[in-house]
Amino acid sequence: MTIHPRNEFSSMAAGAALALPIPGFPGPVQPTSLYPTGSEIYAQGELADSLYQIDFGCVRVYRLLADGRRQISAFHLSGEIFGFESGNTHHFFAEAIGATGVRVLRPGPGMEISQAILPLALQGLVRAQEHLLVLGRQNAAERVAAFLLDMADRQGGLECFDLPMSRSDIGDYLGLTIETVSRVFSKLKEKGIIRLPNLRSVEVVKWQTLRNLSE
Amino acid sequence: MTIHPRNEFSSMAAGAALALPIPGFPGPVQPTSLYPTGSEIYAQGELADSLYQIDFGCVRVYRLLADGRRQISAFHLSGEIFGFESGNTHHFFAEAIGATGVRVLRPGPGMEISQAILPLALQGLVRAQEHLLVLGRQNAAERVAAFLLDMADRQGGLECFDLPMSRSDIGDYLGLTIETVSRVFSKLKEKGIIRLPNLRSVEVVKWQTLRNLSE
DNA sequence: CGAGATCTTGATCTGACTCAAGAGTCGTGG
DNA sequence: CCACGACTCTTGAGTCAGATCAAGATCTCG
Structure with a gap:
């Protein structure tokens, strides 16, 4: 297991870009802030009074155990x-993976935000x-297959798509x-199910085989 | 892994009991229905237009893989x-574990249910x-410890509490x-961390040791 | 071009799974 | 009340998927 010491790099978001209204969101909308690679967007224990919408880039949300074991709950x-x-x-914790533009949605006091965000929360x-x-009952190959299908799906279902995050x-x-992630990638490539044009992108060749793998 | 064939036992909830209003919930409240042991409350793919509140008993919510592997996402x-x-x-899927009384909360059409239920959904x-x-990064002993602490907490933090569900x-x-669950229970008992007065209840003797285990 | 990350691959180890058998528990009916 | 049968749970022995440990290879970017 890779140990991840708590990221000390503070956010210092540089202001940027123009504000786009979020459909159905009632509060004031802030302009986009730029978070550099690896910077923290919020930390466990901090006051939570806003939501965040990603303009460009990618974010990891995770929890840590005392000894540094990390579980990313979502990208x-x-x-x-x-x-x-x-x-x-x-x-x-939430951190930017690569340079990421994030817009803060801060509901005004007493604002009725729930109607707009309930479907998203659900x-x-x-x-x-x-x-x-996936975590409780699938093996390594099934997990990686499910992950690739999910990433492809969320990027519009194209055969070739980005993997903005590291193997770690x-x-x-x-x-x-x-190591296990890397081995499964190699095995999928060797079987002609995927191609790896470079480290941070994937091309799916045999969709159905991948879908069968993830069951 | 234990294989769980899809439960064919249909719900046939026997009507019962009196209606208690749910604070903050705007829709009409139904009387309690009794679900016998193992009966289905709802199934994957069914229309979802209600919420459910438990009067007494316990419910498992789960998903199945094609080959019968099961993951319970919540009790x-x-x-x-x-x-x-x-x-x-x-x-x-949702099923009763033991005889369970469930009240159906059916929001009326166009009803503003989100304000009341958002905190619960979150x-x-x-x-x-x-x-x-827990599933991604903790070992067997840590998982069982976390489970016991959670169950104790949700039953009021008493040293002795029920485990309404089976080892499976x-x-x-x-x-x-x-087998692994059983072995961890035995080991915790042997170390004097817990006592097992009977199969379906637990007494925690050394809270701090259990807390340290779950990290 | 070079240094540090990140990624891949190989060898070995181990925690949890599988398979198997026995013990305990519960409900039913004689 | 006890005997029986069917579960459910526990315990043991052996196996295996994925972790760990250890080099290398490749990529990135100043």
Whole structure:
């Protein structure tokens, strides 16, 4: 297992870009802030009073054990909204993977935000519960297949797509070591199921085989 | 791994009891229905237009793989509300564990249910994401310890509490086999951390040791 | 071009799974 | 009340998928 010391690199988001209104969201919308590679967006224990929408880039949301073991509970891509919490403090860490533009959605006091965000929160709940099945009951190949299909799907279903995150991130999302992730990638490539044009992108050749793998 | 063939036993909930209003819930409240041991409350793919509140008993919510592998995503105890879904169909199965009284909360058409249930949905989201850490990064002893602490906490923190579910259910919740669950229970007993007055209840003797185990 | 990350691959180890058998528990009916 | 049968749970022995440990290879970017 890779150990991840708590990231000390503070966010210092450089202001940027123009504000786009979010459909159905009632609060004031902030302009996009740029988070550099690896910078923290929020930390466990911090006050949670906003939601975040990604303009470009990718975010990892995770939790740590005392000894540094890490579990990434979700990756969020361009357009997605994250930062839902129960109570008013964050239960997780969120960090930018690569340079990422994030827009903060801060509901005004007494604002009725729930109607707009409930479907998003519920979608997150269903996704997390579906990921439990992957972590609890699927083997390494099935986990990687499910991950690739999910990433492809969320990037529009194109045969070739980006993997903005490292093997270490993928391992910590799938509950595997980086070595096991790497071995499964190699095996899938060797069987002609995927191609790896470079380290950070994947081309799916045999969709059905991949789907069968993830069951 | 234990294989669970799809439960064919249909729900046939016998009507019962009196209606108690749920604070903050705007829709009409149904009287309690009794679900016998093992009966289905809803199935994956069914129309999802209600929430459910438990009067007494316990419910398991789970998903199945094609070959019968099962992952229980949550147990719900007396007083708790479950059945949150994204879209209008169920993504999971829900079954009564033992005889269980469930009250159906059916929001009227166009009803503003979100304000009342958002905090509950978010709590479910946080719990599911925290459980991801258990399944992805903790070993068998840590998983069982976390489970026992959670069950104790949700039953009021008493030193002695019920385990309404079987070892098989616990295994399918923690991503372990029943044999491994049983071995960890035996080991905890042998070390004097817990006592097992009978198969379906636990007494925690050394809380701090258990907490240290779950990290 | 070079240094540090990141990734891949190989060899070995181990925690949890599988298979198997026995013990305990519960409900039913004689 | 006890005997029987069917579960459920526990325990043991052996196996295996994925972790760990250890080199190398490749990529990135100043």
